[in-house]
Amino acid sequence: xxxxxxxxxxxxxxxxxxxxxxxxxxxxxxxxxxxxxxxxxxxxxxxxxxxxxxxxxxxxxxxxxxxxxxxxxxxxxxxxxxxxxxxxxxxxxxxxxxxxxxxxxxxxxxxxxxxxxxxxxxxxxxxxxxxxxxxxxxxxxxxxxxxxxxxxxxxxxxxxxxxxxxxxxxxxxxxxxxxxxxxxxxxxxxxxxxxxxxxxxxxxxxxxxxxxxxxxxxxxxxxxxxxxxxxxxxxxxxxxxxxxxxxxxxxxxxxxxxxxxxxxxxxxxxxxxxxxxxxxxxxxxxxxxxxxxxxxxxxxxxxxxxxxxxxxxxxxxxxxxxxxxxxxxxxxxxxxxxxxxxxxxxxxxxxxxxxxxxxxxxxxxxxxxxxxxxxxxxxxxxxxxxxxxxxxxxxxxxxxxxxxxxxxxxxxxxxxxxxxxxxxxxxxxxxxxxxxxxxxxxxxxxxxxxxxxxxxxxxxxxxxxxxxxxxxxxxxxxxxxxxxxxxxxxxxxxxxxxxxxxxxxxxxxxxxxxxxxxxxxxxxxxxxxxxxxxxxxxxxxxxxxxxxxxxxxxxxxxxxxxxxxxxxxxxxxxxxxxxxxxxxxxxxxxxxxxxxxxxxxxxxxxxxxxxxxxxxxxxxxxxxxxxxxxxxxxxxxxxxxxxxxxxxxxxxxxxxxxxxxxxxxxxxxxxxxxxxxxxxxxxxxxxxxxxxxxxxxxxxxxxxxxxxxxxxxxxxxxxx
Amino acid sequence: xxxxxxxxxxxxxxxxxxxxxxxxxxxxxxxxxxxxxxxxxxxxxxxxxxxxxxxxxxxxxxxxxxxxxxxxxxxxxxxxxxxxxxxxxxxxxxxxxxxxxxxxxxxxxxxxxxxxxxxxxxxxxxxxxxxxxxxxxxxxxxxxxxxxxxxxxxxxxxxxxxxxxxxx
Numbered sequence: 001x002x003x004x005x006x007x008x009x010x011x012x013x014x015x016x017x018x019x020x021x022x023x024x025x026x027x028x029x030x031x032x033x034x035x036x037x038x039x040x041x042x043x044x045x046x047x048x049x050x051x052x053x054x055x056x057x058x059x060x061x062x063x064x065x066x067x068x069x070x071x072x073x074x075x076x077x078x079x080x081x082x083x084x085x086x087x088x089x090x091x092x093x094x095x096x097x098x099x100x101x102x103x104x105x106x107x108x109x110x111x112x113x114x115x116x117x118x119x120x121x122x123x124x125x126x127x128x129x130x131x132x133x134x135x136x137x138x139x140x141x142x143x144x145x146x147x148x149x150x151x152x153x154x155x156x157x158x159x160x161x162x163x164x165x166x167x168x169x170x171x172x173x174x175x176x177x178x179x180x181x182x183x184x185x186x187x188x189x190x191x192x193x194x195x196x197x198x199x200x201x202x203x204x205x206x207x208x209x210x211x212x213x214x215x216x217x218x219x220x221x222x223x224x225x226x227x228x229x230x231x232x233x234x235x236x237x238x239x240x241x242x243x244x245x246x247x248x249x250x251x252x253x254x255x256x257x258x259x260x261x262x263x264x265x266x267x268x269x270x271x272x273x274x275x276x277x278x279x280x281x282x283x284x285x286x287x288x289x290x291x292x293x294x295x296x297x298x299x300x301x302x303x304x305x306x307x308x309x310x311x312x313x314x315x316x317x318x319x320x321x322x323x324x325x326x327x328x329x330x331x332x333x334x335x336x337x338x339x340x341x342x343x344x345x346x347x348x349x350x351x352x353x354x355x356x357x358x359x360x361x362x363x364x365x366x367x368x369x370x371x372x373x374x375x376x377x378x379x380x381x382x383x384x385x386x387x388x389x390x391x392x393x394x395x396x397x398x399x400x401x402x403x404x405x406x407x408x409x410x411x412x413x414x415x416x417x418x419x420x421x422x423x424x425x426x427x428x429x430x431x432x433x434x435x436x437x438x439x440x441x442x443x444x445x446x447x448x449x450x451x452x453x454x455x456x457x458x459x460x461x462x463x464x465x466x467x468x469x470x471x472x473x474x475x476x477x478x479x480x481x482x483x484x485x486x487x488x489x490x491x492x493x494x495x496x497x498x499x500x501x502x503x504x505x506x507x508x509x510x511x512x513x514x515x516x517x518x519x520x521x522x523x524x525x526x527x528x529x530x531x532x533x534x535x536x537x538x539x540x541x542x543x544x545x546x547x548x549x550x551x552x553x554x555x556x557x558x559x560x561x562x563x564x565x566x567x568x569x570x571x572x573x574x575x576x577x578x579x580x581x582x583x584x585x586x587x588x589x590x591x592x593x594x595x596x597x598x599x600x601x602x603x604x605x606x607x608x609x610x611x612x613x614x615x616x617x618x619x620x621x622x623x624x625x626x627x628x629x630x631x632x633x634x635x636x637x638x639x640x641x642x643x644x645x646x647x648x649x650x651x652x653x654x655x656x657x658x659x660x661x662x663x664x665x666x667x668x669x670x671x672x673x674x675x676x677x678x679x680x681x682x683x684x685x686x687x688x689x690x691x692x693x694x695x696x697x698x699x700x701x702x703x704x705x706x707x708x709x710x711x712x713x714x715x716x717x718x719x720x
Numbered sequence: 721x722x723x724x725x726x727x728x729x730x731x732x733x734x735x736x737x738x739x740x741x742x743x744x745x746x747x748x749x750x751x752x753x754x755x756x757x758x759x760x761x762x763x764x765x766x767x768x769x770x771x772x773x774x775x776x777x778x779x780x781x782x783x784x785x786x787x788x789x790x791x792x793x794x795x796x797x798x799x800x801x802x803x804x805x806x807x808x809x810x811x812x813x814x815x816x817x818x819x820x821x822x823x824x825x826x827x828x829x830x831x832x833x834x835x836x837x838x839x840x841x842x843x844x845x846x847x848x849x850x851x852x853x854x855x856x857x858x859x860x861x862x863x864x865x866x867x868x869x870x871x872x873x874x875x876x877x878x879x880x881x882x883x884x885x886x887x888x
Binding site for chain 2: 275397
């Protein structure tokens with residue numbers, strides 16, 4: 001089996017190299033055939049070496065032959081790209097089969113699986129270690145390439161360029177898999193009866209879906225990058241490439257969002273420290289491309305609608321791709337210490353070189369063809385949707401710089417001052433929160449601004465009621481008694497974290513109200529002209545411009561998440577050694593230890609406690625936090641028990657047992673508003689899915705103005 | 721009786737406003753500063769546990785941690801003695817090394833961590849303003865013969881009409 005897997009990976013490499021080289025040759029000859037003069041190749045980004053190799057041709061029949069030949073070569077390159085997917089898929093399938101067959105002759109399976117590992121986790125072995133996750137990355141890239149190459153008829157030339165770029169990236173990952181991090185490497189020494197087992201922290205249901213989601217996001221950003229680079233090299237006329245890649249980008253962004261938050265939920269549910277985000281370099285690595293990707297999703301609208309920010313968008317899409325690779329470099333090089341990085345290995349150097357090569361290639365084509373990226377329109381006013389996107393992009397990029405700086409700063413101080421420093425939550429809270437609050441203000445104001453120009457009067461008119469609403473909510477939160485719990489009785493003068501929380505909640509309410517007012521005003525127009533009810537009108541409005549209103553729903557989801565984050569200022573925790581019958585009180589909850597016991601099975605030994613829970617004196621259920629010791633890996637893992645409500649999460653951790661008296665030590669966290677985070681993510685995903693649905697045709701019509709009476713009345717349309 | 725100069729009134733009002741803001745900020749920053757429990761909580765969240773778990777000192781949760789309990793006791797003792805924040809931090813840095821602080825200090829090269837983001841923000845803002853200005857000053861695109869560009873009041877009139885027609 002291992003031999004077949006290795007052969008499949010070598011075959012995939014050969015196919016990718018062919019797809020890359022033949023793709024380049026086909027494009028060069030196509031350009032020659034299209035333009036029929038060598039000098040014109042310079043303007044199409046053709047390398048000088050190819051130009052020198054091609055004779056000047058004038059004969060039409062020769063041009064036709066050249067075109068046919070290049071098309072045939074291009075077609076073989078496309079098919080080789082498709083076949084690459086088959087070969088990589090075969091390799092991945094073999095690795096999974098080997099995991100299910102407990103084939104411990106393969107070192108990777110030996111190190112990441114064992115006989116008693118449950119089935120779903122054996123499947124997850126594919127992405128549980130360095131070599132397997134690189135194979136998984138390569139598989140996803142090949143799958144994206146497969147879909148892209150099947151859909152080539154949308155725009156054959158642009159797709160051919162994108163296919164070449166994808167093949168280039170694929171070659172890098174296959175080189176790694178064939179020569180540096182071989183998933184089918186055989187174990188040295190005698191064959192063992194059982195494997196070392198999967199890391200206990202990874203034995204959690206979400207770990208079966210978190211890495212695939214995250215990788216779909218990371219890898220997916222290669223596709224818009226490939227299209228952008230292709231469009232740049234070929235000086236693609238117009239913005240059609242943006243239309244083509246819009247869905248790719250949104251789907252990828254949704255996967256990355258899902259992956260980031262699944263990771264946060266996994267950390268919350270498994271790591272047992274009561275939080276969901278620790279600003280660990282690996283977490284930061286997933287956040288950085290998300291920030292630039294989100295900026296790109298906004299600024300790309302300016303290119304689509306107004307032909308502006310073309311150069312900026314090129315850099316944003318490149319930065320997003322590059323940061324995704326940088327994140328992988330961080331996780332695998334061991335250059336920065338992280339609690340959940342892969343083992344240090346030499347592949348960090350490979351990634352370093354790949355990052356440099358992609359940067360050099362992008363810079364080369366950018367500076368060569370940047371004249372093609374001039375803005376087509378001028379900005380008419382500072383009070384416009386365009387300028388709000390500019391500021392929005394600036395803030396997203398600054399947030400990304402904060403995260404990048406914080407992640408690399410320990411390394412920088414080591415280089416500059418030869419001392420080690422820690423950069424953790426206090427730094428990020430101090431630097432990132434003010435910027436994030438500014439971004440929230442823009443999220444509220446942006447949708448109210450029209451393209452080109454907005455009058456101050458209309459801004460005031462649309463902004464007044466949401467602002468009043470936000471102020472009322474803020475004052476209400478300040479004057480309510482603190483005994484109401486979580487965010488009530490929020491006195492901003494008591495602590496700076498309360499101040500930030502109040503600001504975050506008030507601004508979130510502002511965003512919600514502006515989003516609601518947008519739905520209301522649009523719905524009212526349709527209702528007036530169609531005599532439908534308001535709700536039906538709002539549904540119709542959403543169907544008519546899914547991208548705009550789907551986007552608003554995403555904004556709504558984002559602020560729900562922000563409210564969840566704001567709850568962190570009110571978290572409490574308490575630790576206690578408890579014998580049977582002991583009581584612990586935290587917030588409105590009282591916990592009474594009923595019993596503690598132990599259990600053993602083939603996979604792990606566990607200790608757990610059973611506690612009765614009362615809220616304000618009324619029984620609300622039982623909780624049983626657990627601690628496991630996995631036999632195969634000889635590692636311990638906590639299984640916190642979480643009781644979630646809209647108001648707060650009661651989070652119980654079985655920390656261990658006092659060795660002197662055998663009593664369990666329990667830690668209780670009362671985390672405010674955490675459920676809002678997970679709800680917000682669902683809303684964001686629903687909004688994204690809605691934005692991907694094609695628009696329904698407009699039905700409502702407004703009466704034509706007097707001077708247009710003889711012509712057909714214009715349908716109601718709405719811009720993004 | 722002397723009358724104040726109307727020209728200096730706005731300036732004086734602005735100055736008074738700034739003074740009130742400064743006063744509010746000082747009051748905000750001083751409130752709750754003396755409470756030992758809140759100081760323990762605040763300083764404890766500015767430090768790391770040094771056992772290698774990569775956790776904030778007051779969030780380190782693993783049983784049998786060789787360091788966090790001792791560090792917390794030291795911190796509580798220092799706060800109870802009334803040591804200033806900087807003195808507590810210095811003594812911890814001396815004992816455990818600079819990695820005990822959860823964020824870079826505001827001295828030496830560490831300052832760069834705080835300056836760079838805001839420098840980038842202001843640089844970016846400047847760039848955006850320059851960009852907006854250059855875009856605004858760009859000549860309008862050429863219009864085909866026979867067509868008259870719509871500008872100023874007439875353009876506003878059309879925009880108002882569009883707004884009324886769509887209620888948006």
